[in-house]
Amino acid sequence: MARKKSTTKKKATGKTNSLSMPSFKLSRLQEVIVGFFLIALGIVFLLSFTSFLLTWRSDQSILGRLTERELEAQNWLSKLGAWLGNVFVYDGFGIAAFSIAILLIITGTYLFAAKRGAFSLSRKRISLLWIWGLPLMLWLSVFFGFFHQSIPLLGGMVGMELNDFMQDYIGLIGTIIVMAFLALIYLTLRLGVTPEKISSYFKRKSAQVKEGFDPLENIEATDEETDWKTNTIEGQTIGDDNVDLTEITITEDDEEEIPEPVLKTEPISPIITSIPATGDGDDIGMDIEQTVDEEEVFDNKASKLVQDFGEFDPTLELSNYQFPPIDLLKDYTKGKTITINEQELQANKDRIVDTLKNYKIGIAKITATVGPTVTLYEIVPEAGVRISKIKNLEDDIALSLAALGIRIIAPIPGKGTIGIEVPNQNPSIVSMRSVIASPKFQNAEMALPIAFGKTISNETFVVDLAKMPHLLMAGATGQGKSVGLNAVLTSLLYSKHPAEVKFVLVDPKKVELTLFNKIERHYLAKLPDSEEAIITDNSKVINTLNSLCIEMDQRYDILKEAMCRNIKEYNAKFKARKLNPANGHKFLPYIVLVVDEFADLIMTAGKEVETPIARLAQLARAIGIHLIIATQRPSVNVITGMIKANFPARVSFRVQQKVDSRTILDSGGADQLIGRGDMLYTSGNEIIRIQCAFVDTPEVEKITDFIGSQKAYPDAHLLPEYVGEEGGTSLDISIEERDAKFKEAAEIIVVAQQGSASLLQRKLKLGYNRAGRIIDQLEAAGIVGGFEGSKARQVLIPDLASLEVFLNAEKQN
Numbered sequence: 001m002a003r004k005k006s007t008t009k010k011k012a013t014g015k016t017n018s019l020s021m022p023s024f025k026l027s028r029l030q031e032v033i034v035g036f037f038l039i040a041l042g043i044v045f046l047l048s049f050t051s052f053l054l055t056w057r058s059d060q061s062i063l064g065r066l067t068e069r070e071l072e073a074q075n076w077l078s079k080l081g082a083w084l085g086n087v088f089v090y091d092g093f094g095i096a097a098f099s100i101a102i103l104l105i106i107t108g109t110y111l112f113a114a115k116r117g118a119f120s121l122s123r124k125r126i127s128l129l130w131i132w133g134l135p136l137m138l139w140l141s142v143f144f145g146f147f148h149q150s151i152p153l154l155g156g157m158v159g160m161e162l163n164d165f166m167q168d169y170i171g172l173i174g175t176i177i178v179m180a181f182l183a184l185i186y187l188t189l190r191l192g193v194t195p196e197k198i199s200s201y202f203k204r205k206s207a208q209v210k211e212g213f214d215p216l217e218n219i220e221a222t223d224e225e226t227d228w229k230t231n232t233i234e235g236q237t238i239g240d241d242n243v244d245l246t247e248i249t250i251t252e253d254d255e256e257e258i259p260e261p262v263l264k265t266e267p268i269s270p271i272i273t274s275i276p277a278t279g280d281g282d283d284i285g286m287d288i289e290q291t292v293d294e295e296e297v298f299d300n301k302a303s304k305l306v307q308d309f310g311e312f313d314p315t316l317e318l319s320n321y322q323f324p325p326i327d328l329l330k331d332y333t334k335g336k337t338i339t340i341n342e343q344e345l346q347a348n349k350d351r352i353v354d355t356l357k358n359y360k361i362g363i364a365k366i367t368a369t370v371g372p373t374v375t376l377y378e379i380v381p382e383a384g385v386r387i388s389k390i391k392n393l394e395d396d397i398a399l400s401l402a403a404l405g406i407r408i409i410a411p412i413p414g415k416g417t418i419g420i421e422v423p424n425q426n427p428s429i430v431s432m433r434s435v436i437a438s439p440k441f442q443n444a445e446m447a448l449p450i451a452f453g454k455t456i457s458n459e460t461f462v463v464d465l466a467k468m469p470h471l472l473m474a475g476a477t478g479q480g481k482s483v484g485l486n487a488v489l490t491s492l493l494y495s496k497h498p499a500e501v502k503f504v505l506v507d508p509k510k511v512e513l514t515l516f517n518k519i520e521r522h523y524l525a526k527l528p529d530s531e532e533a534i535i536t537d538n539s540k541v542i543n544t545l546n547s548l549c550i551e552m553d554q555r556y557d558i559l560k561e562a563m564c565r566n567i568k569e570y571n572a573k574f575k576a577r578k579l580n581p582a583n584g585h586k587f588l589p590y591i592v593l594v595v596d597e598f599a600d601l602i603m604t605a606g607k608e609v610e611t612p613i614a615r616l617a618q619l620a621r622a623i624g625i626h627l628i629i630a631t632q633r634p635s636v637n638v639i640t641g642m643i644k645a646n647f648p649a650r651v652s653f654r655v656q657q658k659v660d661s662r663t664i665l666d667s668g669g670a671d672q673l674i675g676r677g678d679m680l681y682t683s684g685n686e687i688i689r690i691q692c693a694f695v696d697t698p699e700v701e702k703i704t705d706f707i708g709s710q711k712a713y714p715d716a717h718l719l720p721e722y723v724g725e726e727g728g729t730s731l732d733i734s735i736e737e738r739d740a741k742f743k744e745a746a747e748i749i750v751v752a753q754q755g756s757a758s759l760l761q762r763k764l765k766l767g768y769n770r771a772g773r774i775i776d777q778l779e780a781a782g783i784v785g786g787f788e789g790s791k792a793r794q795v796l797i798p799d800l801a802s803l804e805v806f807l808n809a810e811k812q813n
């Protein structure tokens, strides 16, 4: 009977380390020279140190007089060697100094030969080698310092001094504990040694030892030193009187004894221990298979790429990009916090109490929260007063208090108290600077953080645009809408790198967003053929919106291919190098579409605008396209049911009438605001009153100047080309003018029976425009059908043979 030997390969489970090497680039020639230099230096060190170990006693006497030419040193590298040895070994790290020589040689060899495949180490690994190698050298040196008394050269001066120093302060035992702890850290972090691995190693070893005492060993015709291969015979019985096994594993040496063994290779070989036959009537022995835990393989291709090159960094192209400093924003409050005017508070309280008394509403308690522009008086009514009574008296109470901007919240959601908001006599401005500098914004882990301003309790209000996922803004003219839009854009400029977010700006008023022109090549996206990135012409808006729809469809295609549900997952996967750029994958920036005057757009373009806006609003949230739509006129023909249904997050500045407030917020209140940035925000449930942060035009100009003066991308982010419907049908392209890849494309389309430009893009590695042109040519030729919105075009030729016949016939005509 023989046994099976497990030969499980142990894989290095290198932990991915995010440390990266400084990125300076050398030409190939420089690499060879530097590489050679490092190898030579390493060899010099190696020879000097080795020789120093043998000759240091004799050379030490001349160390002080190295400049004297006639003196002779015993070191193989003469005076230089003696000096190097003294500096690095004697005065330095002892024999651990050899690490430096080895590291130099490895680095040199990498630079010298890495690119040619002779020595495949990555830059990252080299940097890791140094990062781990130097502390290891220090540790060894200190460790050898323990033996300083007997062999002084072992740990060198550094090792001895550090060891002595530690012992002076924490004693010998303390030093040993610290050293053991450091060794443990090294073993765990660098070599991935864990208690589980050690115990599984010992289990395997003990199983192998047990095998050595296997009582059935005499049956084996084996050689302990043989490299075992496993042959298994299943369901066969060996004619041994005492042993009757249903499964026997044998070594190759036994091959001739077993007729035609069935070779069965198993990925992980079980270890077999045996229980011999007892002999007392029960003459059946038994083998017990002990399974070996499968090793976890961390070393897949993506993690190897990450290990070698680090995670993909989308910001690399503009790696020196500087975010605008906070000083560009003005501090309107000059460090002052809100001043509490006690007289004003008292007067307001008295009026509230008196007014409510008139309506026979008793108050149990009243508290005031002073905000930047309004103060909230929170009232706990006396027991027995019904909230509905107060709610019904809302208008009367407001009239009695007779101040503009009073808003009654009865009850305050989740509290059961009544809130009365009264404007402050001296409102304070909430500066953009204060909200940007707030920890809430700075620490916000959001995809698209927006600092709107401060709530009534003076807290900075930060929301994630990506979660909204679209925003509707309304407000009568002069109430702070444009400032609000600037606050949104400023928040994003202060938090997102140009690689992470792109804006599509639509400004029919032509003046509000012009300042952002300066950051066109950093942050803006535009159509390929347009000159201006900021769209002021309504007819161009239609093309841009349709182009965004195409972008959306394309993004959905690639997300589907990457099996991701949303842009966040997709980008995370791309950063982890799990998606191959050669297959059309790329890092996807968020796209924020801002329309400053939506009413104007709807009036001039109507349905043509509403349809793509509604489509984007319905579908674009998962793929990172978010819309911000502002309007002066929140009337129902502008904010239609379809638009409203898809914009759960809404902001309203002051509006003229209650009905406008209802249209935008589905409740009143916005008509009672005091203007100048006083706004209400809702994301579907409760309504929050906020004082919008104020950012003036000169501040925005400074920010855009600062960004615009930095290195930029060659062009604005290009959106897919959109060919209007007329453009798509009036095709009259002659055969000679067809694209060189026309035939190839036709074959792909016919085989897939799917007429989509993105298919051609992927298969033929074309840009969107060229693929779109080919599709147009295929349509003109009659191979695919007409444009059908987001659906793929119909393919009119059933198979390749028919295509061949079709193209030949075309040539002959």
Ligand SMILES: Nc1ncnc2c1ncn2[C@@H]1O[C@H](COP(=O)(O)OP(=O)(O)OP(=O)(O)O)[C@@H](O)[C@H]1O
Residues within 6 Å of the ligand: 429, 430, 475, 476, 477, 478, 479, 480, 481, 482, 483, 484, 632, 676, 677, 678, 691, 692, 693, 694, 695
């Ligand atoms: N958050 C704010 N804090 C203080 N003052 C503000 C704030 N927002 C706006 N204002 C004041 O109101 C004025 C008008 O604001 P803004 O230009 O944003 O109005 P608008 O609603 O965009 O008007 P229009 O629709 O006519 O462009 C500003 O010049 C400023 O003085």
